[in-house]
Amino acid sequence: MVKVSFSSALAQKEVKKDAESLLPGEKDPEVGVPLRQPSRAWCWCMCLGLALMLSGVVVGGAYLYRYYIVEEGRVFVCGVKYREEDYIIREEEEVQLPSHFQLRKLEESIRILEREQVALINVPVPEFQDSDPADIVHDFHRRLTAYLDLSLNKCYVIPLNTSVVMLPTDLVQLLDNIRMGTYLPQSYLIHEEMVVTEQLQHVEQLGYFIHSLCQGKDTYRLQRRDRILGMQKREALNCHKIRHFESNVVVETLICEP
Known part of the structure; x- marks a missing residue:
């Protein structure tokens, strides 16, 4: 009878070797593992992301410039006292207004x-009831x-009526000259009459400032009433007044709808 036996040390060594061969983290140093190269798709994604970031910076910068730099300007809050009657003050002539004539006061805010x-x-809403509050844009570029x-x-x-509305630089100079006082010197009132001719559909073509003012609102083209052939002065129209000033005179703009 032959007795077969195994060395315990040899058995433990072989078992340990088999167990180590099953571990995923340990590789045979003699076996080469190929390295993965970065894919082109990943590079394109990175380039696209950088392009989107740069475009966002450009758009954001343009927005900040438009709304925080362009719209900065000198702001004046002032008013004027004027006579209700039409009156033209001649140059180099002092005019003493009669005491029984009451002066009206008009206030507004001007950003130049x-x-x-x-x-x-x-x-703003005037102290008298026969005029409407309004926002006005004078665009000399357009x-x-x-x-x-x-x-x-x-x-x-x-x-734009340049015979009445002062250039922005001239208006700044005028308002600077009266900064020490609350109101402009006593002035007079002039009238202009406008009639609605047609409704405008593409307000964005009128420039940034007018588009910002009129966006989402019914917008109409006006024409001076005295230039419309066949328009009678006493024709019944639905009219509204806006009193304002952009120079040393007060203008009453009468806007009528047929």
């Missing part, structure tokens, strides 16, 4: 953007004026 050649005017009647929530656009 000299670089953009734009004047932004806010006329030579347009826009009135937003705040009572009607309607916008009206007409060519």
Whole structure:
């Protein structure tokens, strides 16, 4: 009878060797493992992400410039006292107003953007009842004026009247000259009459400032009444007044709808 036996040390060594061969983290140093190269898709994704980030910076910078730098400007809050009657003060002539004539007072806020050649005017609710509050834009670059009647929530656009509205630089100089006082010198009232001719559909073509004023509102084109052939002065129209000033005179703009 032959007795077969195994050495315990040899058995433990072989078992340990088999167990170590099953561990995933340990590789035979003699066996080469191929290295993975970065894929091109990953590079394209990184480039696209950088492009999107740069475009976001550009758009954000343009937004900040438009709303925080462009719209900065000198702001004046002032008023004027004026006579109700039409009156023209001649140069180098002192005029003594009779005591029985009562002067009216008109206040407004004026923001002037000299670089953009734009004047932004806010006329609050006046102390008298025959005039509407309004926001006004005078755009000298596009030579347009826009009135937003705040009572009607309607916008009206007409060519800029440079014979009445001062250039932004001249208006700044005028307002600087009276900064020490609360009101402008006593002035007079002039009238202008406008008639609605058509409704405008593409307000974005009128420039940034007028588009910002009239966006989402019914917008109409105006024409001076005395230039419309066949328009009778006493024709019954639905009219609203806006009193404002952009120079040393007060202007009453009468806007009528047929």
